[in-house]
Amino acid sequence: MKLLSSLLTSLEKQTARQYRFRGGIQLPGNKKGLETPIKTLSLPDELKLPLLDYSHRPLQALVKPGDAVSRGQWLAKGLASPATGTISDIQHAPIIHPGGLNANCIVIRTRSDAEPEAQAEQEKKTGVAANSKLTAGTQTVTPNIASIKGLGGAAFPLLDKINALGNRELTTLIINAAECEPQIACDEALMQSHAIEIVFGINHLVALTAAKRCIVAIEDSKPLAIEKMLQAIEASNLTKDADTNTSLVKIELKTIGTRYPTGAELPLIKVTTNLDITRNMHPTDHGILCVNVATAHAVGLIYKQQFADSRVITIAGNNAAKPCNVRVRFGTSIEHILAQTENLAAIDQSTIHCGGPLSGFEVSQIDLPVTAQTHCILINQRQKPATPVACIRCSACADSCPAELLPQQLHWYAQANDIERCTELNLAHCIECGCCDLVCPSAIPLTATFRYAKSQQLALTKQAQQAAQAEVRFESREKRLAKQEEARAQRLLKRKEAVASNKSAKQNTDGIQSALARAREQAHNRAQARRNSKKDL
């Protein structure tokens, strides 16, 4: 039986079709620095942590300046301290941001001597044994899972992602190891050196989500990573075979074609499962979850009683002296990283680019703390941007668009600020991959225009919401005032009535007059009686 099933799976592997997503482009990988192992940087003296969540909304600090914090302690909701030390300040400081903005940051003065102590503390606190047997769906959520952020670039909290499933069954868990963007190699380096830990993390993730199927998708341009991962996965699957009680599914490894942006969520789902996610549907609606391979590794770290407060960053670019992959604690400044990797020399003549060459943006200074979103720092030669010329309607942009949009039409409307038409043309589904920019023969900055239009769209939606809210508040106030007015009017009316009733009492004056008359009469009678008595005397 087992033989048959293994035969079937191998047959399936042989006949597995390569699915393709629409659009996309072939790009040279240009991934240098993979020959050296991942360096771990020394802990910097100071870490700066922006008090922002993944979508840049402000977070409320749970600590105040002067507090002593230990590694793993919550500094804010979802933000764990990456080191033991003291909070020296909460200040407005520049962050990695395309607009060069500032944000409130928690500054931690670190104590590197406290590191082993923190590790011991962590092992004491989390009671899960490292090699405890895993059963699907029964894995308890340790509080530190909440500190894991997606390490693929968006830094979306892992728990929120899992919770988005609701009570739907997770049919397919896709581990995203495509890393399709040129020059970025942090995931590849991680897979080459930490395949076993990654698979350990994946197994825990499978247990956590009770996934019915688990696919690891790696681009075929990473043979060494595929080899290492395959070994680790097979070893793990063998133990699963040996353990008849386990309900964990086996991990499948799928080699996918190298094509940008196959690592984006929807193209990845398409190439691994041949499933088209219809517009306005979410992968979780289909029971699909995509988790980055580095995030899976972080899950593994948590279950090994370690911390998920660092990430691997690729240092690359044509002016980089030593391209490499380094593991850095969140909150480390770019300057520290560049200094430690001997890349600080050529900074003056270069531009610093955070994020991939297509999806990232330039920053104007290097004293910026890295976050979970920073997967790549590029040191590039300064170059003049190409001057855009008129669109010749060649539609190369539409052909290359992985989101199946019409960039040319979108660009017209976005330029004219016609955000309504942009919305009709599904602007919100643009993943800002930059394919259209690369293929455009007229060098039109399409992606930048779409980013602009998307911000405008967001602002308009917010404005409309605020207007609606203001209207509701205005109307309820009007109603309240009207009610008060009515109540007052009624009070007035009542008082008037009371006065009126007094008046009617006054109208009954005859009584008084008669009473007076009676009183006078009495007095008169009494006087008469007195007079009479005098006469009698």
Add this chain to the structure above:
Amino acid sequence: MFTVMLALLPGTAALAFVVSPAILINILISIVVALILESLVLVLRSKPVARSLSDGSIVLAAWLFALCLPPLLPLWQLVIGAAMLTLLGKHVYGGLGQNPFNPAMVGYAVLLVSFPQTMTLWFAPDALNQYTFTELLNFKLNPDALNTIISATSSTTNTTGFDAFTQATPLEQVRIRRLLQPDLLNSSAQLPVRAFDQVQMQTSPQAFEATPDGTVLTTPVSVAWPWVSSAFAIGGVFLLYKKTISWHIPTSLLLSMCVLHGLHSLLTHLPALSVAEAVFYGSAVYAAFFIATDPVTAATSQAGKLVYGTGIGCLIFFIRAFGGYPDGIAFAVLLMNLCVPLIDHLVMRATCK
């Protein structure tokens, strides 16, 4: 743009070799005129002249336009055509990327409806070989000299001199022979017969009579034109290989045209073009790869391109088979240019649901 120019070289060379080197004069002059006018317009519109010219779009348009012209078209008409191309075809709409109609075809169509006689004056392949380049230039500058020579040739040879010297393109011959069918001549009002056709029919009716073996074309020209078409096809394949153009428009255009021509030749009792003749004896190949694929005026989506190409292919057939012109490229392309906004809109609506 420059890849397209490179791809035009074999076709241009073939045309110059087969028809006359005067074609090169046409190209040169129309490029110069278009460049001058474009610079002027750019200055008037206060746009950066050098940057706009360097994209090569106007050079290419003028080149494509000149390739459609008969070799000895009088110079002043050529200038008018090039001017129409630049001004009416491109700049009245706002320049590169804004024009709804293919500029080269606008220039050609203006000339064709304004000067039908000179615009259909083609020559037998060897007829012009006796003249030097300067003489050819002289013909272009001074149309009267040309007429003198034509009439002189006719009188001395006392045969069908006019025909020996000037010659209708193969498609023109087929069309006129169709018009000469007795049942059609009796009711010639049914088909638009241009005055020029009648003149040609009267001067050399024997040229249009059916040959004994039943083939339509016997003149040397029938050998020459497929060479030109093949040369253009080589350029087109090069463009496909370089991914400068997509396969959608050329394929759908040629396919729809072939299907209709095939059906027509099967079903009609009148002389009609066979599929191979339809493809190689006109400018269909040239249009499929170089004219219809102009990205500015073509439909943008892949589905839209298929519709657009098919539309042009059908229109070419209908104009050739039932219309007033032997080869309907220009009007087919311009008519489909008209439909592009609608095609794009419908495709957009279908994809953006």
Add this chain to the structure above:
Amino acid sequence: MLTTNTALILISAFVLVLLVGALLSRMARPSGDVAANRKTVLIDQVNELLPQTQCAQCGYPGCRPYAEAIVEEHIPINRCPPGGKNTITQLAALLGTDVPALDEQFGIFKAPQVARILEADCIGCTLCIKACPVDAIVGANKLMHTVMEDECTGCELCIPPCPVDCIILAPIDTTPANWAWPQPQ
């Protein structure tokens, strides 16, 4: 020369056309209810385009009253300073009129702003609370007041009643949450 027959036919055809025309025009005219309904729908549409600042700069107590005045009394559509050119353009498109320039006697267009109370100076008089059209100011008698910035529409109505001039209007801060990508040149 017309024969009597043709004349008769012509006349009857003419009458028939007249009758049909009259019938059609009768059918096309909306009944009273429908017209009233259409009016309320139009008021809603106009109201939706107004910025809901409730600033009363137009001379009406709020946005809906102004919308009603536009539809029912044909008041000019260029009296809304916070909406600016954008609102006027949209209103003109909706009502099918020309696009007039903003009537600056009602105020000038300003970038979105919010009110802030200089809390040290506030004496707790509650006058601004009464003036706020959207109840965005909280506070109590003799206690410091504060503005809920998310609710504030920047209408400036709280400024005149303040006896100690402790309310200022400030442009909305650019934060990472509301930052927008710039438009490429």
